[in-house]
Amino acid sequence: MAAPLTLLVIVAVTIRAALYRSSLADVISERVEVVSPLTAWKRVVEGLALLDLGVSPYSGDVFHETPLIIYLFHFLVDYAEITFMLADVITAVCLYMAVKDYNKQVFRKQKYALEADRYPLDCLELIRSPKEMYYIPLKVAMLVAVEKRRLPLLVEGGGGRNKERSCTSCCSPWRLLDITAVKSADTQISVVNSADTYIYLLNPFTILSCVAKSTCGLNNAVISLFILFTIKGNVLLSAIFLSLATYQSIYPLTLSAAALLYLMQRQYIPVNLQRWSFWWFVAQYSFMYLGSLFVIVCLSFFLLGSWDYLPSVYGFILSVPDLTPNIGLFWYFFAEMFEHFRLFFLCVFQINIFFYTVPLSIKLKDHPVFLIFMQLAVISIFKSYPTVGDISLYMAFLPVWSHLHRFLRNIFLVSCVLLACSALFPVLWHLWIYAGSANSNFYYAITLLFNVAQILLVSDYFYAFLRREHHLSYGLYLKRKDGSEATLVLK
Numbered sequence: 001m002a003a004p005l006t007l008l009v010i011v012a013v014t015i016r017a018a019l020y021r022s023s024l025a026d027v028i029s030e031r032v033e034v035v036s037p038l039t040a041w042k043r044v045v046e047g048l049a050l051l052d053l054g055v056s057p058y059s060g061d062v063f064h065e066t067p068l069i070i071y072l073f074h075f076l077v078d079y080a081e082i083t084f085m086l087a088d089v090i091t092a093v094c095l096y097m098a099v100k101d102y103n104k105q106v107f108r109k110q111k112y113a114l115e116a117d118r119y120p121l122d123c124l125e126l127i128r129s130p131k132e133m134y135y136i137p138l139k140v141a142m143l144v145a146v147e148k149r150r151l152p153l154l155v156e157g158g159g160g161r162n163k164e165r166s167c168t169s170c171c172s173p174w175r176l177l178d179i180t181a182v183k184s185a186d187t188q189i190s191v192v193n194s195a196d197t198y199i200y201l202l203n204p205f206t207i208l209s210c211v212a213k214s215t216c217g218l219n220n221a222v223i224s225l226f227i228l229f230t231i232k233g234n235v236l237l238s239a240i241f242l243s244l245a246t247y248q249s250i251y252p253l254t255l256s257a258a259a260l261l262y263l264m265q266r267q268y269i270p271v272n273l274q275r276w277s278f279w280w281f282v283a284q285y286s287f288m289y290l291g292s293l294f295v296i297v298c299l300s301f302f303l304l305g306s307w308d309y310l311p312s313v314y315g316f317i318l319s320v321p322d323l324t325p326n327i328g329l330f331w332y333f334f335a336e337m338f339e340h341f342r343l344f345f346l347c348v349f350q351i352n353i354f355f356y357t358v359p360l361s362i363k364l365k366d367h368p369v370f371l372i373f374m375q376l377a378v379i380s381i382f383k384s385y386p387t388v389g390d391i392s393l394y395m396a397f398l399p400v401w402s403h404l405h406r407f408l409r410n411i412f413l414v415s416c417v418l419l420a421c422s423a424l425f426p427v428l429w430h431l432w433i434y435a436g437s438a439n440s441n442f443y444y445a446i447t448l449l450f451n452v453a454q455i456l457l458v459s460d461y462f463y464a465f466l467r468r469e470h471h472l473s474y475g476l477y478l479k480r481k482d483g484s485e486a487t488l489v490l491k
């Protein structure tokens with residue numbers, strides 16, 4: 001593993017260990033933005049106490065985690081801090097390796113497209129290069145501005161001789177991006193991927209979640225393992241870890257579409273509903289996924305000796321009986337809801353998460369990794385009990401789309417809103433709960449603004465991604481029939 005990554009892991013672990021030994025640990029573990037009724041460590045401790053007394057941890061209304069989690073900490077409760085720090089390290093390393101492999105594939109595809117002259121002549125500045133991305137980790141980690149470098153292109157000059165031109169030049173025909181070899185490009189690409197690791201390990205949201213010992217960190221580790229094995233093309237392990245993620249919180253089920261699309265792309269299986277090979281692969285992956293989920297559910301039954309955990313875990317997630325304030329959209333809405341309308345709106349809110357899977361999968365069927373990013377964001381925004389730990393996982397992918405920055409429209413405003421809301425959460429909570437000079441409307445207003453900012457962020461990246469792909473197909477400078485400049489509109 002690269003020395004910078006090792007150093008980063010040491011720094012991240014040191015920060016977490018120092019916070020564990022400080023007085024802030026108890027304060028952070030009580031924050032409603034960091035823990036939820038599903039992921040709070042004190043509820044895991046209560047469940048362990050009931051288990052030690054020979055009572056089912058699901059007999060009351062305290063513990064709502066899965067049986068595998070409680071039996072894991074039944075043996076590791078004395079090493080809980082190490083376990084959560086290790087989960088964060090596993091997540092970061094998995095993201096590092098996954099993005100490293102993904103970037104290699106992106107550059108190979110781009111190289112083949114350039115050789116085949118598939119890109120218009122005026123979109124050279126949109127072409128990604130290893131040298132251009134080389135300093136991204138430093139920008140993310142150290143917040144320094146580094147001059148962007150362009151990779152030279154080989155263009156055909158007069159007399160058949162090749163001349164060098166900058167990527168920003170688009171007045172001459174060109175043939176081949178000067179990546180001397182895919183291997184040499186891979187060496188530089190590996191540096192780029194540490195940006196994901198910086199974003200995740202040094203993200204304040206991740207640190208707070210780890211210090212609070214929120215089980216959300218374990219869920220993120222499982223999802224990152226699923227992403228890694230999906231991008232590596234390992235069908236069996238991808239299905240196993242997806243089933244484990246679904247077992248933990250149901251919502252990762254929506255990631256199955258992206259996994260299928262990516263794995264079929266890796267195996268050159270066309271996404272065609274009339275092809276037998278398509279349905280055969282879907283059947284294979286579904287069998288492995290459902291088989292793994294069945295084994296995990298049965299294992300939980302044998303460990304616990306009953307099916308009590310099903311309503312206590314999945315019924316709790318879907319029915320949302322605990323309306324403890326959090327950074328989600330459910331708690332205030334259902335606290336004000338008339339009881340006879342509750343079931344209808346509960347179905348609407350829950351279906352909302354799964355509804356986006358179909359249109360996004362159709363639109364992004366050729367870009368399944370970006371689809372994974374979109375689905376993770378949708379889950380973290382619309383799930384019933386979200387925490388800041390959920391947000392940190394999809395935000396770790398933002399450096400992967402750094403080439404979209406020129407097309408982002410609201411990034412400054414959204415960043416300011418997210419930072420302001422993050423600072424105002426504890427302030428408005430104190431005014432409501434302790435000072436008594438505010439009420440729940442104040443706290444929900446900042447929660448609503450925080451989620452609107454996330455929606456704007458994700459939709460902005462979605463627009464930027466589609467716009468770049470459109471330019472790569474039709475050219476950067478679009479004209480109307482009358483010769484005037486055309487404007488792209490996302491519909």
